[in-house]
Amino acid sequence: MRRGTAGKILMVILTMATLSFWGEASWGMSQEVGLRFGYGKSTRKASVKLYDFFPRWGVFLIKPGQSLPGGLGLSVVLEGVVGVARAEEDGWELGLTPLLKLTLPLVPKANIFVEGGAGIIWENINSPTIAHTFNFTPQVGGGLELALSPRLGFSLAYRYRHSSNAGLYKENSSFNVNFFQAGLSYYY
Numbered sequence: 001m002r003r004g005t006a007g008k009i010l011m012v013i014l015t016m017a018t019l020s021f022w023g024e025a026s027w028g029m030s031q032e033v034g035l036r037f038g039y040g041k042s043t044r045k046a047s048v049k050l051y052d053f054f055p056r057w058g059v060f061l062i063k064p065g066q067s068l069p070g071g072l073g074l075s076v077v078l079e080g081v082v083g084v085a086r087a088e089e090d091g092w093e094l095g096l097t098p099l100l101k102l103t104l105p106l107v108p109k110a111n112i113f114v115e116g117g118a119g120i121i122w123e124n125i126n127s128p129t130i131a132h133t134f135n136f137t138p139q140v141g142g143g144l145e146l147a148l149s150p151r152l153g154f155s156l157a158y159r160y161r162h163s164s165n166a167g168l169y170k171e172n173s174s175f176n177v178n179f180f181q182a183g184l185s186y187y188y
Contacts, residue, residue, distance in 0.1 A: 029151065029187035032058045032075070036155065036183025038083075043176040048125060050093065050177060052083030056185070064103045064111060073103035077115065085125045095121030097137060109147040113157075116140035121163060123175075135163045135175075143181070151188065157181040 033056065040050035056079045064073030077099040085091040097119025103111050118138040143157030159179040165171075 030060050030063070032056070032060075032077075032153075032185045032187050034058075034153075034155075034183055034185030036157065036181040038159070038179045038181040040159075040161070040177040040179040043178060047087070048175070048177075049086040050083050050179070051086075052081050052093070052179070054181065054183070055080045055082075056183075058099075058101065064105050071105050073101075073105075073111075075101045075103065077101050077117075079117075079119075081119075081121065085123070087125050089126040091123070091125035093121055093123045093125070095119055095137060097121075097139065099139075103145075111145045111153075112142065113145060113155075114140075114142040115157075123163065125175075134165065134168075136166045137161055137163050141179070141181075145185070148184075151186055153185045153187065155181070155183050155185060157183075 036054040036056065038050070038052045038054055040052065042048040056077055058075045058077035060073060060075045062068055062072070062074040065071045066073070068074065079097050079099055081093060081095040081097070083093050085093060097117050099115045099117035101113055101115040103113045105111050116139060118136060121135050121137045122133060123135055124133070139159055139161040141157055141159030143155055145153045145155040148154050159181060161177045161179060162174060163177070164174040
């Protein structure tokens, strides 16, 4: 990444973080809808870079600050993935993953979270060293969410994702990716 681009991204993140402390969070809403952008890079084998959008919809089973020890919240999130892959030749991926999300309030305007799940994905990446077509994607990650307003949150997250066909085909080359994500969520 060029130095100027990294500086601009850092400036946007710092601005969002500063603005977040002007809002008053309403983490107690019952549902969320959001969109994250993710940049991912393969961990070994082929050099693959992914540029993905993650549309999300979730329902709080237990709202943060209620009933669980430490004020933990628990939600179920359904997350899509639509993206472009850069490898030997360009490709794409499309998938759907149900996630469990555990949320811990830090201060009234900031939460940390851990989320994980397993989904399915269709990958069309032209590389001889990674899995192709229909695959399963167990994944886990975590991050920080800041309140921008009573119903709007900005999140920064990390996600580790494994992709393979779980032995359905003779060839089962796994494909692991480290994702860095940023996005917005609307609570209602």
